[in-house]
Amino acid sequence: MARCLPTIGTQKTRYKRLGRFLANKHVDSETMVPALTKVVVGPRRKKKRLVPILVDQTNVAGVPTIMAGVVHRGRVLPIAFTCVEYAKLRRSLNALETAFLTLILTSLPAGTQAVFSARTAKSRWT
Numbered sequence: 001m002a003r004c005l006p007t008i009g010t011q012k013t014r015y016k017r018l019g020r021f022l023a024n025k026h027v028d029s030e031t032m033v034p035a036l037t038k039v040v041v042g043p044r045r046k047k048k049r050l051v052p053i054l055v056d057q058t059n060v061a062g063v064p065t066i067m068a069g070v071v072h073r074g075r076v077l078p079i080a081f082t083c084v085e086y087a088k089l090r091r092s093l094n095a096l097e098t099a100f101l102t103l104i105l106t107s108l109p110a111g112t113q114a115v116f117s118a119r120t121a122k123s124r125w126t
Contacts, residue, residue: 033080037107040070040077048111055118080104
């Protein structure tokens with residue numbers, strides 16, 4: 001994401017800027033998902049279309065993270081992410097994953113159907 005920021009500076013400068021933005025306590029990833037999804041997927045269409053969404057569970061700096069992105073021209077454009085804090089989970093990890101995928105589904109424009117492909121840290125599933 002940092003490489004593609006439309007700002008002046010080196011890659012390191014853009015990476016730091018992105019880090020400061022994401023560390024801002026007023027930035028909430030759940031409110032960003034619908035906007036990012038609409039930008040990446042595009043406007044609604046009359047004809048129904050399928051959109052492949054890749055989901056990956058990984059560790060980012062030691063923090064378990066679930067990320068989702070849309071395949072576009074051979075790259076994956078991120079549309080959603082959530083960090084997992086096991087100590088603060090009220091329910092199960094499955095409930096968090098279900099809410100995450102539901103948020104993505106409800107953010108898609110009308111006439112768009114998602115096809116999820118996912119890989120978790122322990123196993124693969126599609």
